[in-house]
Amino acid sequence: xxxxxxxxxxxxxxxxxxxxxxxxxxxxxxxxxxxxxxxxxxxxxxxxxxxxxxxxxxxxxxxxxxxxxxxxxxxxxxxxxxxxxxxxxxxxxxxxxxxxxxxxxxxxxxxxxxxxxxxxxxxxxxxxxxxxxxxxxxxxxxxxxxxxxxxxxxxxxxxxxxxxxxxxxxxxxxxxxxxxxxxxxx
Numbered sequence: 504x505x506x507x508x509x510x511x512x513x514x515x516x517x518x519x520x521x522x523x524x525x526x527x528x529x530x531x532x533x534x535x536x537x538x539x540x541x542x543x544x545x546x547x548x549x550x551x552x553x554x555x556x557x558x559x560x561x562x563x564x565x566x567x568x569x570x571x572x573x574x575x576x577x578x579x580x581x582x583x584x585x586x587x588x589x590x591x592x593x594x595x596x597x598x599x600x601x602x603x604x605x606x607x608x609x610x611x612x613x614x615x616x617x618x619x620x621x622x623x624x625x626x627x628x629x630x631x632x633x634x635x636x637x638x639x640x641x642x643x644x645x646x647x648x649x650x651x652x653x654x655x656x657x658x659x660x661x662x663x664x665x666x667x668x669x670x671x672x673x674x675x676x677x678x679x680x681x682x683x684x685x686x687x688x689x
Contacts, residue, residue: 508561509559511561512553512555512562513566515552515555516549516552516569519549519573522548525541526545527580527584529541531584552566571624578636582595582600582639585639585642592660595663599635599667602631602670605675606674609675609678613678613681613682625670628670631667631670634663635663635667637659638659638660638663642656
C-alpha cells in the first residue's frame with residue numbers, strides 16, 4: 504500500500520524552489536546574513552528530500568527532474584543577481600547559464616531522439632555544482648563578514664570557469680557516446 508508521504512520529497516523540493524524569490528529579494532536589499540540563512544535552509548532541504556527519497560524508497564521520475572532543477576534555479580538566480588549587483592563578472596555568469604542551457608538542450612534532444620533520460624549527474628558535474636555553490640557563498644560571505652579575501656574569490660571563480668567547461672564537454676561526450684552506442688545496437 505502506498506502512502507501519501509511518498510510525495511514529501513517532491514513537496515520539499517518545490518518549497519526549496521519557492522525560497523529563490525525571498526533569497527533574491529534579500530540579496531538585492533543587501534541583507535547578506537539573512538540571505539546566508541535562507542541558503543543554508545535551502546541546502547538543508549536539499550539534503551532532507553534526498554535522504555527521505557532514498558531512505559523510504561520515495562524516489563520518482565518527477566523527483567529526479569525536480570531536484571536538479573531546484574539546484575539550478577537557485578544557483579542561476581544567485582549568479583544573475585550577484586552579477587546585477589556587480590559582484591560576479593558578467594562573462595562568468597553567462598558561462599554558467601550557457602552551460603546549463605546547453606546541457607538542458609542536449610538532454611531534451613537525447614530524450615526525444617534516443618531514449619527517456621534519467622537525470623544522472625556525472626562526478627564532474629557534481630564537482631561543478633559544489634564549486635558554483637562555494638563561489639556564490641564566498642561572495643555573499645565576503646559581503647557579510649569581509650572574508651574570504653579577494654584572492655580566494657578569484658581562485659574560486661577560476662575553478663568555476665574551468666569546471667563549467669570541463670563538465671559541459673563531459674555531458675556532451677557522455678550523451679554522444681550513449682546515442683552512438685544505442686543506435687549502433689538498433
